[in-house]
Amino acid sequence: LPGGDEVNNILIEIKDGTGILTIHRPHALNALNRQTLEELKMALVELRSNEQVQVIIITGSGDKAFVAGADIREMEGMTPEEAKRFALLGDEVFTMVETTDKPVIAAVNGFALGGGCELALACDIRYAAEHARFGQPEVGLGITPGFGGTQRLPRLVGKGLGLELLLSGGTIPAEEAWRIGLVNKVVPYVLEEAEKLAQCICTKSPFAVKQTKQLVVHGLNMDMARALRFEAEGFGLCFSSGEQKEGMKAFGEKRVPSFK
């Protein structure tokens, strides 16, 4: 299409229990425009309900960028009201990433700037390629982050380091992102490494995996006493699943459990 914007800006691949979502707008370094956010939303709805999928990986097309931010060209002419709606759309989609009951791994294969860093932050686990770079350059464009960066970044790396990144607009290499806890691991082949982790998670009890994510994501927003009761409820629920019976039986029989 003129401008290179196809209808398919999100590619979906399902492989051995893992759903891989690839943001695919290579001509714009995978920048997120409205269309791409809408497609990401649809793809998440699909993978959330697909019983073959236990873990989701989000990555970017090519080896230069994960996502270079929200689409600056699309934002340039927005009215304040349109910009607010755009931020709310991004928030809705990223909150889906965060709260979907399947684990979501970001395989950050290059630039993760602005909305790209915010997308990685909404994922449960972040692995980075050695050449990846992270940052929130919004203040240099005369705007604030709009897809959760002012909240998720300081919650993850702490207020001081978060504000330093947010206020300077500077970018940091993968190694530094690892040092400050923004990414879990820096690896040469990031998608392969994310797939290995997904495979490991796929061998565990799907019920327990889903419960664990829910307990962490929702529990972190509760006070400690309530969160611990919530945890006890989740623990109890596991004993109503056949998977607990199989897991513990397999332990006694000294064999690998089969949760299929």
Ligand code: CAA
């Ligand atoms: N939006 C739209 N297009 C973008 C883009 C973005 N965020 N980032 C890159 N592109 C486009 C470029 O315009 C360029 O297109 P043309 O070839 O048509 O000119 C193409 O992608 C390749 O980019 P560059 O030529 O700039 O590549 P580079 O290697 O010289 O630089 C880069 C790479 C440092 C990532 C640079 O592209 C860059 O700084 N991009 C913008 C990063 C940014 O500011 N992101 C934050 C956006 S605001 C935001 O995200 C708000 C929010 O929270 C909601």
